[in-house]
Amino acid sequence: MLDLYDKIQDACEFIRKQFPTAPRAGIILGTGLGGLVGDIEIEATIEYGDIPHFPKSTATSHRGRLVCGKLSGVPVVAMEGRFHMYEGYPLKQITLPVRVFKELGAELLIVSNACGGLNPYFRSGDIMVIEDQINLLGDNPLIGINDDRLGPRFPDMCEPYNQQLVDMTLAIARREGINAHKGVFVAVAGPNLETRAEYRFLRTIGADVVGMSTVPETIVAVHCGLKVVGLSVVTDMCLPDALKPANVEDIIAIANSAEPKLRTLVRGIVAEAGHIRVA
Amino acid sequence: MTPETELRSEALNSALAFVQTRIKLRPKAALILGSGLGQLADKIENAVSIPFTEIPGFARSTAGGHRGELVIGIFAAQPVVAMAGRLHRYEGHSNDDVAFPVHVMRQLGADVLVASNAAGGVNPKLCVGDIVILQDSLDWMRGPYQFLRANRPANESPSRRGETYDESLAEAALRCSHKNGFAAYFGTYLATLGPTYETRAEYRMMRRLGVDVVGMSTVPEVLAARELGMRVLALSMVSNVARPDEFVIANHEEVLTAGRAAAVKMEAIVRDVFAKL
Numbered sequence: 001m002l003d004l005y006d007k008i009q010d011a012c013e014f015i016r017k018q019f020p021t022a023p024r025a026g027i028i029l030g031t032g033l034g035g036l037v038g039d040i041e042i043e044a045t046i047e048y049g050d051i052p053h054f055p056k057s058t059a060t061s062h063r064g065r066l067v068c069g070k071l072s073g074v075p076v077v078a079m080e081g082r083f084h085m086y087e088g089y090p091l092k093q094i095t096l097p098v099r100v101f102k103e104l105g106a107e108l109l110i111v112s113n114a115c116g117g118l119n120p121y122f123r124s125g126d127i128m129v130i131e132d133q134i135n136l137l138g139d140n141p142l143i144g145i146n147d148d149r150l151g152p153r154f155p156d157m158c159e160p161y162n163q164q165l166v167d168m169t170l171a172i173a174r175r176e177g178i179n180a181h182k183g184v185f186v187a188v189a190g191p192n193l194e195t196r197a198e199y200r201f202l203r204t205i206g207a208d209v210v211g212m213s214t215v216p217e218t219i220v221a222v223h224c225g226l227k228v229v230g231l232s233v234v235t236d237m238c239l240p241d242a243l244k245p246a247n248v249e250d251i252i253a254i255a256n257s258a259e260p261k262l263r264t265l266v267r268g269i270v271a272e273a274g275h276i277r278v279a
Numbered sequence: 280m281t282p283e284t285e286l287r288s289e290a291l292n293s294a295l296a297f298v299q300t301r302i303k304l305r306p307k308a309a310l311i312l313g314s315g316l317g318q319l320a321d322k323i324e325n326a327v328s329i330p331f332t333e334i335p336g337f338a339r340s341t342a343g344g345h346r347g348e349l350v351i352g353i354f355a356a357q358p359v360v361a362m363a364g365r366l367h368r369y370e371g372h373s374n375d376d377v378a379f380p381v382h383v384m385r386q387l388g389a390d391v392l393v394a395s396n397a398a399g400g401v402n403p404k405l406c407v408g409d410i411v412i413l414q415d416s417l418d419w420m421r422g423p424y425q426f427l428r429a430n431r432p433a434n435e436s437p438s439r440r441g442e443t444y445d446e447s448l449a450e451a452a453l454r455c456s457h458k459n460g461f462a463a464y465f466g467t468y469l470a471t472l473g474p475t476y477e478t479r480a481e482y483r484m485m486r487r488l489g490v491d492v493v494g495m496s497t498v499p500e501v502l503a504a505r506e507l508g509m510r511v512l513a514l515s516m517v518s519n520v521a522r523p524d525e526f527v528i529a530n531h532e533e534v535l536t537a538g539r540a541a542a543v544k545m546e547a548i549v550r551d552v553f554a555k556l
Contacts, residue, residue, distance in 0.1 A: 132479055
């Protein structure tokens with residue numbers, strides 16, 4: 001029953017054959033945000049389908065490969081394309097890559113997503129550094145017998161996103177002239193977007209942005225002891241009293257146009273956090 | 280009936296037959312001794328203990344610190360059947376797995392259920408060690424109750440059947456707290472899947488929703504007990520208090536000390552309630 005440990009070893013063994021360097025950071029690139037791989041000095045690319053136990057991504061504009069190399073001179077492993085609950089994958093499988101990053105030697109996880117903005121002070125195309133999260137997926141990747149080799153039975157979640165790194169990311173944004181907010185990400189299962197009533201509800205419970213990813217990966221990162229930085233790109237504003245129908249092409253276009261800002265931040269985070277030890 | 284519920288029906292009959300060969304008395308009350316009431320199992324007189332693993336149909340408990348035994352005997356002059364340890368959804372068990380022992384205890388004869396748990400205090404008035412007497416609960420565990428549904432008479436809808444938590448038992452519990460001079464409040468329990476503890480943002484959300492305590496148990500057993508016509512008293516021991524606006528690491532020694540004190544309070548409540556059955 002505790003086969004997850006062996007799956008991680010299988011996947012790592014396969015990846016190490018093509019990229020023997022221990023990465024300092026793992027990076028997950030969300031919808032429309034794959035362009036960052038252009039900044040990586042690529043040493044290996046591995047299709048998810050070739051890695052033992054990895055699922056294949058079926059989501060729009062997700063490539064589905066692992067890009068290994070150096071970013072800002074720091075060894076990283078980046079997922080170009082991620083897995084979502086709405087694709088039908090169990091959360092344990094969706095989060096397997098996070099455990100693989102940890103086992104390969106990473107200390108830091110940078111996770112990005114495209115999201116809907118609930119906080120009326122945000123604008124489409126803005127970036128929000130995730131300060132905290134709410135799990136409304138109705139599921140949890142840690143359900144089942146706990147394998148104590150991988151992490152504790154009841155992980156504490158009082159600081160899922162490293163506050164020191166949140167501050168550092170906001171400082172990088174200010175230095176680079178990027179308008180970045182700090183706020184709360186709420187995850188829903190999707191795949192339908194929210195009703196106006198649901199947007200009001202999510203705002204009432206304290207969320208600033210809403211998306212269909214990230215929370216499972218962060219929970220598992222906390223479980224296995226990775227430090228997490230979360231970056232949300234606001235691709236459409238979800239203001240219930242002035243709501244327009246969402247258009248996936250528009251959302252991806254906004255994500256693509258905001259993507260250079262995300263790249264700048266990720267490069268900066270890796271350059272600073274990759275060379276210093278975060279307490 | 281699906282093949283799965285049919286199997287469970289057979290398991291229920293086997294479990295009953297198995298337990299009945301080991302005991303002589305007919306229990307009147309059922310107890311679920313979660314965190315906070317574990318020590319009570321040792322105070323049951325003329326006790327017969329049966330490990331869950333020996334009883335047909337019982338899922339295996341993997342939670343640390345939980346014993347996993349059915350203990351049948353006399354407590355506070357009442358014949359009781361007690362679960363020392365319980366099953367949790369976060370272990371991967373279904374609602375039907377978690378509620379199965381309640382079906383067994385009901386069929387053994389119990390028509391009252393007293394369930395306890397340790398929970399996180401969401402309402403800012405709560406202190407570590409306080410007792411919350413459940414008046415209502417929110418079920419955020421989701422998931423079907425196939426076995427329960429299959430056992431419902433054909434033309435009966437899943438009605439509310441009055442209150443979930445019995446008012447007179449709750450009143451008796453509150454009076455006990457007055458008599459003994461400790462803090463107990465009526466409140467609403469939110470059941471989450473776990474196993475992660477709440478983020479600060481989640482605590483803030485729960486406050487806005489009107490939640491008093493949050494935990495990872497109790498609701499599946501209570502819903503089953505109500506469907507089966509039992510009267511229910513559920514007690515939460517506040518084992519930590521959420522302080523989303525202030526960064527505090529829980530002091531474990533303090534939590535353990537408060538836990539021991541709360542156990543005495545819970546036991547007093549159970550004794551008082553049983554005296555009036």
